[in-house]
Amino acid sequence: MLAEARGRITRYTPEEVRANPDLLVVDIRSSDERERTGVISGSKHVPYSVLPWRADQTSEWRDEELAGRRLCLLCAHGESSTLAAAQLVELGVDAGDLIGGYEAW
Numbered sequence: 001m002l003a004e005a006r007g008r009i010t011r012y013t014p015e016e017v018r019a020n021p022d023l024l025v026v027d028i029r030s031s032d033e034r035e036r037t038g039v040i041s042g043s044k045h046v047p048y049s050v051l052p053w054r055a056d057q058t059s060e061w062r063d064e065e066l067a068g069r070r071l072c073l074l075c076a077h078g079e080s081s082t083l084a085a086a087q088l089v090e091l092g093v094d095a096g097d098l099i100g101g102y103e104a105w
Helices: 002-006 014-019 031-037 048-055 080-090
Strands: 010-012 023-027 070-074 095-098
Touching: 002 080, 010 014, 048 080, 070 080, 080 095
Parallel strands: 010 095, 023 070, 070 095
Antiparallel strands: none
16 A cells, blocks of 8 residues: 555655745644654644545645745655555645655654
8 A cells, every 4th residue: 555655645855845935744643743843844734534625725624834835744754644645646745755755864
């Protein structure tokens, strides 16, 4: 499942993310995990459980800060973010993920 999803999204290294100010890093980890391990400055927190309807700009629960942006999703290790990015791509959102997740950052 991961291999198939990774074939449909753009994957970014930490260096590529740092060098690309057009990418919006979207942290999909839980609030507890973010408090425990830290956050990336300037990232946007959107928990995985609500991500599809926050990113879908036709949803009444959309987050307009995500509209028209290239998103780089971030989880702890890079697996959940892969699946989430593939789901967003199916919705027509320009989404990829950070290889290795927060641990690689």
